[in-house]
Amino acid sequence: MTPFSVLAIGFALGLKHATESDHLTAVATLATKQWSLSQIVRQGIAWGLGHSLMLLGIGCLVLALGQAIPAWLAQVLECTVGAMLMVLGADVLRRVFMNLRARIPASIHGHTSTLALPAFVVGMVHGMAGSAALIALSVGAMHSKGQALLYIVTFGIGSIAGMAVLSAAMAGPLRLSAKWLGEGHQVVMAATGAFSCILGTSIVYQIGIAG
Numbered sequence: 001m002t003p004f005s006v007l008a009i010g011f012a013l014g015l016k017h018a019t020e021s022d023h024l025t026a027v028a029t030l031a032t033k034q035w036s037l038s039q040i041v042r043q044g045i046a047w048g049l050g051h052s053l054m055l056l057g058i059g060c061l062v063l064a065l066g067q068a069i070p071a072w073l074a075q076v077l078e079c080t081v082g083a084m085l086m087v088l089g090a091d092v093l094r095r096v097f098m099n100l101r102a103r104i105p106a107s108i109h110g111h112t113s114t115l116a117l118p119a120f121v122v123g124m125v126h127g128m129a130g131s132a133a134l135i136a137l138s139v140g141a142m143h144s145k146g147q148a149l150l151y152i153v154t155f156g157i158g159s160i161a162g163m164a165v166l167s168a169a170m171a172g173p174l175r176l177s178a179k180w181l182g183e184g185h186q187v188v189m190a191a192t193g194a195f196s197c198i199l200g201t202s203i204v205y206q207i208g209i210a211g
Contacts, residue, residue: 010151014158017130018048018166022081022199026122027163028170029088029196032095032189037171044167045160046116050123051130052156058131059138059152063145074132075207081129082203084122089196096190 017023027047031040062069134155138148177185 006147006151007154010154011158011161014155014160015162016158017155018159018162022085022203023047023051023126023163024166025085025192025196025199026088026126027119027167028192029085029092030119030122031167031170031174032092032192037168037175040171040174041164041167042116043119044163044165046119047123047126048156048160048163050120051127051159051163052123052153054124054127055131055134055152055156056149058128059135059149062131062135063148068136069132071132074129077129077132079204079208081125082200082207084125085196085200085203087200088122089193089198089200092189092193092196096186096193100186 027044030043030047034040058069134152135148138151138155174188177188
């Protein structure tokens with residue numbers, strides 16, 4: 001496989017990786033804290049950076065040691081993602097309850113720099129959980145450790161680009177609902193939070209209990 005093929009495949013699969021339901025749900029819950037296009041896109045990029053740096057770090061460690069991530073640890077990390085989605089969803093529902101109770105209109109709260117940090121941490125957690133499958137694929141499909149690392153890097157770049165685009169797409173509906181729906185915007189937020197809780201619970205049950 002040529003270096004160009006590795007770049008193309010890694011970037012394309014990274015773009016696709018960003019569309020996974022748990023990734024989109026996590027970023028969507030964070031996006032409910034504001035509806036500014038630039039802030040939401042920054043959050044998507046911050047998620048992608050955290051995700052990619054964690055993948056690269058674990059990938060380098062695994063390739064250097066020559067040992068795969070144990071299956072039990074991969075399960076624990078996946079359950080951690082599920083628990084994180086439950087916490088993020090519960091936080092959105094808490095904010096909706098407080099806003100409705102205080103009759104606070106839809107508005108932007110917080111500072112951009114502080115809002116990007118949670119997205120970066122969430123991305124790191126996703127990166128830890130997704131590292132086992134990605135590294136196994138890269139090591140199995142590539143002819144050398146150099147190609148495997150190149151694949152992981154381009155995969156990460158693709159996931160950053162994909163989440164930036166998807167975050168921009170999220171900003172539109174959030175801005176419109178905040179501007180035109182009034183308290184109805186809280187319903188949109190509540191639905192996002194509830195879905196995050198349900199998806200997180202499903203992940204924990206399927207991997208940690210039923211699995």
